[in-house]
Amino acid sequence: MSATADLNGTRDASTTAHLVRLGKKHVTNGLGRLTDGIMSRGEGSYVEYEDGRRLLDFTSGIGVTSLGHCHPKVSKAAADQCLTLVHAQCSIAFHKPYLQLVERLLPMMPHPSLDSFFFWNSGSEAVEAAIKLARVATGRQHIICMQGGYHGRTFGAMAVTKSKTIYSEGVFPVMPGVFTMPYPYWHQHNLPPSTPAEVLVNQSLYQLELLLAQQTAPKDTAAIIVEPLLGEGGYVPAPPAFLHGLREVCDAHGILLIADEVQSGFARTGKYFMVEHSGVRPDIMVIAKGLANGFPLSGVVSRKPLTDHLKPGTMGGTYAGNAVSCAAAVAVADAFKEENILENVKERSHELRNSLEALRSDPDVAPYVLDVRGEGLMLAVEFTSPDTRVAGALAKADSPPGLATRVVHACIERGLLILTTSAYEVVRFIPPLNISKHDLKHGAEIFGEAVRAV
Numbered sequence: 291m292s293a294t295a296d297l298n299g300t301r302d303a304s305t306t307a308h309l310v311r312l313g314k315k316h317v318t319n320g321l322g323r324l325t326d327g328i329m330s331r332g333e334g335s336y337v338e339y340e341d342g343r344r345l346l347d348f349t350s351g352i353g354v355t356s357l358g359h360c361h362p363k364v365s366k367a368a369a370d371q372c373l374t375l376v377h378a379q380c381s382i383a384f385h386k387p388y389l390q391l392v393e394r395l396l397p398m399m400p401h402p403s404l405d406s407f408f409f410w411n412s413g414s415e416a417v418e419a420a421i422k423l424a425r426v427a428t429g430r431q432h433i434i435c436m437q438g439g440y441h442g443r444t445f446g447a448m449a450v451t452k453s454k455t456i457y458s459e460g461v462f463p464v465m466p467g468v469f470t471m472p473y474p475y476w477h478q479h480n481l482p483p484s485t486p487a488e489v490l491v492n493q494s495l496y497q498l499e500l501l502l503a504q505q506t507a508p509k510d511t512a513a514i515i516v517e518p519l520l521g522e523g524g525y526v527p528a529p530p531a532f533l534h535g536l537r538e539v540c541d542a543h544g545i546l547l548i549a550d551e552v553q554s555g556f557a558r559t560g561k562y563f564m565v566e567h568s569g570v571r572p573d574i575m576v577i578a579k580g581l582a583n584g585f586p587l588s589g590v591v592s593r594k595p596l597t598d599h600l601k602p603g604t605m606g607g608t609y610a611g612n613a614v615s616c617a618a619a620v621a622v623a624d625a626f627k628e629e630n631i632l633e634n635v636k637e638r639s640h641e642l643r644n645s646l647e648a649l650r651s652d653p654d655v656a657p658y659v660l661d662v663r664g665e666g667l668m669l670a671v672e673f674t675s676p677d678t679r680v681a682g683a684l685a686k687a688d689s690p691p692g693l694a695t696r697v698v699h700a701c702i703e704r705g706l707l708i709l710t711t712s713a714y715e716v717v718r719f720i721p722p723l724n725i726s727k728h729d730l731k732h733g734a735e736i737f738g739e740a741v742r743a744v
């Protein structure tokens with residue numbers, strides 16, 4: 291019997307690990323699976339399972355397959371590249387798709403000063419590289435990150451991650467020289483969500499000043515790293531005034547501003563990059579997820595004068611900027627234009643937001659809906675208990691599943707694949723950016739039904 295024919299998934303109730311039976315052996319993938327069963331096919335906005343289920347996918351592999359599953363032009367570009375040149379180590383020679391990709395990306399950048407590109411495979415690797423670049427370029431060591439921020443699971447990325455400290459449990463100290471400041475939202479749990487953004491922003495920036503005065507002197511601080519729209523930390527857009535405030539502090543002290551656009555980049559928010567909504571220019575930008583529609587590719591974009599500080603060999607990796615992934619990314623960039631993706635995101639975002647907001651006028655549901663927020667097709671609903679109505683409630687691993695998790699499971703039963711932000715009572719919507727009006731409406735209706743049922 292072949293291993294595939296005998297592939298079977300079982301949930302191990304005692305841990306979050308899951309077991310996969312391969313022949314006579316059990317192996318664990320160490321991860322929790324949202325759906326029992328094996329995903330076998332993806333087409334556009336839908337995924338199919340071996341047991342015959344077909345689900346509308348509002349996860350896009352956590353913001354990766356932004357043009358839908360197996361986009362014909364992207365898959366063809368990758369397949370053609372597979373038959374031409376699969377790998378060329380970039381320290382030996384550039385390959386054509388690498389250069390074509392830089393050509394496509396340059397006009398998409400939020401600021402003309404962002405003209406230097408390095409490519410990697412994962413978001414975490416690119417975050418590591420951004421930190422390294424900031425340290426080398428400034429000759430300083432310290433990094434300031436945000437409460438609620440998420441940047442990945444390698445050591446440096448984990449050190450600046452504050453939304454899921456569970457990842458770094460048991461491996462402390464992860465990286466010295468990291469300081470945390472409040473992101474406008476998560477530090478103000480006791481304030482109602484209607485608190486004016488100005489108050490939240492002023493509090494956060496005041497805390498930053500204290501941090502610079504008391505814990506890390508400006509002359510020791512290389513960079514501030516921020517997600518302009520918190521992803522894993524609950525889909526919270528940074529108020530524009532906050533990003534402008536960070537820019538001012540950075541300019542005043544020679545600190546570099548790193549924007550992590552791994553999840554919010556590539557048209558997800560209705561502009562190519564989230565920083566465009568505020569007009570704030572980062573010094574370094576980290577990109578990944580939507581870049582190659584499922585092929586592993588990430589990058590760091592920065593200003594040439596910063597990269598002049600790097601010695602040969604400081605950046606790079608064997609698989610960095612893989613030719614097949616770059617060819618796929620070129621096709622993605624072309625499809626964004628050909629399919630008028632930015633326009634579709636704006637229209638669909640408006641429709642989705644309206645249908646989520648409508649839940650607030652349903653008297654049975656309204657008390658449980660604390661917030662509807664986000665930007666473009668990176669939207670979320672935060673649930674709450676009607677007694678407390680406190681924001682930022684943590685979903686606890688050892689208690690019965692919270693409302694958000696129950697809603698997600700009710701959606702899956704009804705044919706909609708959707709996710710929470712794991713740690714919080716937040717359900718997020720990350721449909722493909724080219725989703726049709728019909729599919730979006732269908733998904734929103736399923737969500738509404740699921741919420742009422744739960």
Ligand code: PLP
Pocket residue numbers: 352411412413414415417440441442443517521522550551552553554578
């Ligand atoms: N940065 C942000 C904002 C992310 O959302 C993620 C992943 O979700 C990462 C970095 C890490 O990317 P990867 O999982 O590809 O390492």
